Amino acid sequence: xxxxxxxxxxxxxxxxxxxxxxxxxxxxxxxxxxxxxxxxxxxxxxxxxxxxxxxxxxxxxxxxxxxxxxxxxxxxxxxxxxxxxxxxxxxxxxxxxxxxxxxxxxxxxxxxxxxxxxxxxxxxxxxxxxxxxxxxxxxxxxxxxxxxxxxxxxxxxxxxxxxxxxxxxxxxxxxxxxxxxxxxxxxxxxxxxxxxxxxxxxxxxxxxxxxxxxxxxxxxxxxxxxxxxxxxxxxxxxxxxxxxxxxxxxxxxxxx
Amino acid sequence: xxxxxxxxxxxxxxxxxxxxxxxxxxxxxxxxxxxxxxxxxxxxxxxxxxxxxxxxxxxxxxxxxxxxxxxxxxxxxxxxxxxxxxxxxxxxxxxxxxxxxxxxxxxxxxxxxxxxxxxxxxxxxxxxxxxxxxxxxxxxxxxxxxxxxxxxxxxxxxxxxxxxxxxxxxxxxxxxxxxxxxxxxxxxxxxxxxxxxxxxxxxxxxxxxxxxxxxxxxxxxxxxxxxxxxxxxxxxxxxxxxxxxxxxxxxxxxxxxxxxxxxxxxxxxxxxxxxxxxxxxx
Numbered sequence: 001x002x003x004x005x006x007x008x009x010x011x012x013x014x015x016x017x018x019x020x021x022x023x024x025x026x027x028x029x030x031x032x033x034x035x036x037x038x039x040x041x042x043x044x045x046x047x048x049x050x051x052x053x054x055x056x057x058x059x060x061x062x063x064x065x066x067x068x069x070x071x072x073x074x075x076x077x078x079x080x081x082x083x084x085x086x087x088x089x090x091x092x093x094x095x096x097x098x099x100x101x102x103x104x105x106x107x108x109x110x111x112x113x114x115x116x117x118x119x120x121x122x123x124x125x126x127x128x129x130x131x132x133x134x135x136x137x138x139x140x141x142x143x144x145x146x147x148x149x150x151x152x153x154x155x156x157x158x159x160x161x162x163x164x165x166x167x168x169x170x171x172x173x174x175x176x177x178x179x180x181x182x183x184x185x186x187x188x189x190x191x192x193x194x195x196x197x198x199x200x201x202x203x204x205x206x207x208x209x210x211x212x213x214x215x216x217x218x219x220x221x222x223x224x225x226x227x228x229x230x231x232x233x234x235x236x237x238x239x240x241x242x243x244x245x246x247x248x249x250x251x252x253x254x255x256x
Numbered sequence: 257x258x259x260x261x262x263x264x265x266x267x268x269x270x271x272x273x274x275x276x277x278x279x280x281x282x283x284x285x286x287x288x289x290x291x292x293x294x295x296x297x298x299x300x301x302x303x304x305x306x307x308x309x310x311x312x313x314x315x316x317x318x319x320x321x322x323x324x325x326x327x328x329x330x331x332x333x334x335x336x337x338x339x340x341x342x343x344x345x346x347x348x349x350x351x352x353x354x355x356x357x358x359x360x361x362x363x364x365x366x367x368x369x370x371x372x373x374x375x376x377x378x379x380x381x382x383x384x385x386x387x388x389x390x391x392x393x394x395x396x397x398x399x400x401x402x403x404x405x406x407x408x409x410x411x412x413x414x415x416x417x418x419x420x421x422x423x424x425x426x427x428x429x430x431x432x433x434x435x436x437x438x439x440x441x442x443x444x445x446x447x448x449x450x451x452x453x454x455x456x457x458x459x460x461x462x463x464x465x466x467x468x469x470x471x472x473x474x475x476x477x478x479x480x481x482x483x484x485x486x487x488x489x490x491x492x493x494x495x496x497x498x499x500x501x502x503x504x505x506x507x508x509x510x511x512x513x514x515x516x517x518x519x520x521x522x523x524x525x526x527x528x529x530x531x532x533x534x535x536x537x538x
Contacts, residue, residue: 078398078402079402082402082404101410104410104414105414105417105418107413107417108410108413108414108417111410111413112406112407112410113406115406115407115409115410115413116404116406116407117406120409120481120482121481121482121483122413122416122481122482122483122484123483125413126417143417144417144418
């Protein structure tokens with residue numbers, strides 16, 4: 001089977017400081033990969049390099065495109081890469097304000113990607129938006145409200161709807177449950193898990209919350225100081241951590 | 257007589273060459289906003305400094321110049337710009353659309369169809385149609401270069417969602433020759449169909465330092481949705497002075513008791529029609 005995404009020796013430094021170094025992995029269709037590590041360990045740098053928000057210093061990010069098969073996204077032309085990030089890719093930001101247009105209604109937010117790829121029937125866009133709001137449990141009478149009037153959890157769900165409306169194959173998530181209280185977190189995780197399974201999405205989830213990866217991720221990578229220090233099946237890594245840092249990380253989780 | 261203290265049409269020759277280069281580039285790439293080194297003009301920004309510089313670069317001593325502001329020849333802005341070029345260029349001026357070779361306009365296209373050889377110069381306050389949707393210039397330039405215009409339709413979507421129809425009534429975005437999305441300056445959307453014209457149309461934004469152009473017979477399409485097509489609407493009245501049913505109307509409040517009348521906003525068009533009617537009656 002061809003991996004959906006293959007990352008080879010991805011390196012990015014900021015002056016003398018390492019952002020992430022020599023990261024390599026394969027991601028297969030339908031698989032969810034978790035990346036954990038403490039603040040400053042390079043998880044977000046890695047995610048941004050893969051999603052094309054940051055230019056890495058060296059390495060390859062090979063995506064299995066629908067048209068041409070596996071292609072290095074870093075050597076793609078910018079229009080191609082932006083097209084990819086509007087159609088086959090999705091990026092869920094930690095802060096919904098970074099991923100939503102706050103002055104545009106919920107329906108407009110969901111419809112934007114459809115219009116960006118050429119939808120020109122208002123009725124169709126409207127019904128697709130309603131359909132997606134329902135899937136992320138936002139009631140349909142909120143379709144014309146601006147996200148600013150939504151709670152944090154609703155904003156995050158709206159951001160997910162907006163990203164998934166074009167049926168992407170790969171979703172990047174940067175701390176999708178950050179800043180939400182635990183009951184809202186639980187519902188959101190449930191929702192994401194359901195969507196990922198039903199749509200057969202592949203996802204890369206960056207988080208510092210081990211509970212989140214245990215629920216969502218099939219495989220896990222642990223990062224420290226820009227390097228991947230351990231990787232494997234989620235249960236295996238969390239239940240039988242090998243690297244000293246991973247052992248520390250796992251034992252630091254607060255027990256209720 | 258030209259005031260000898262000024263170069264012809266106020267700007268120095270080097271500046272006019274620079275503006276002409278921008279105009280030529282604009283004509284070559286219809287709808288593309290060409291940056292140019294806009295000069296300080298002896299009038300405030302927002303009073304047509306971009307249009308004045310484009311007019312100055314186009315004027316020759318043989319030209320006949322007309323200026324309209326919201327369709328009218330006799331408003332402050334129109335009168336002062338007309339006087340400005342009378343003084344600094346010594347060109348002949350007119351109020352007749354058909355007699356003019358260069359027409360500088362603010363917020364209207366004349367009702368009388370323009371002909372080949374005429375130049376229509378627009379004053380533009382904000383040339384970037386995406387500005388209120390995306391505040392970053394670096395990003396809007398990239399969107400133009402990559403033809404990413406989905407956001408423009410998001411604006412129209414918001415209009416329909418909120419008002420039940422596309423409520424944008426002026427500065428209605430258009431796509432030029434199937435490529436660039438362009439702000440036609442704040443003309444009413446009633447004028448949009450007439451952007452397809454035999455005349456050369458030049459747009460100058462002084463403060464924003466941009467020039468763009470629509471060459472004669474260029475395809476200009478107003479953006480819309482398939483189920484909410486573009487509608488160049490106007491007030492449902494005839495002109496109270498000349499009776500025209502096909503012209504764009506100004507609503508004039510006549511007293512404190514709610515009295516109002518609708519008259520042609522294009523004063524020359526209205527005057528010509530009334531002169532004809534008087535001639536026919538006599």
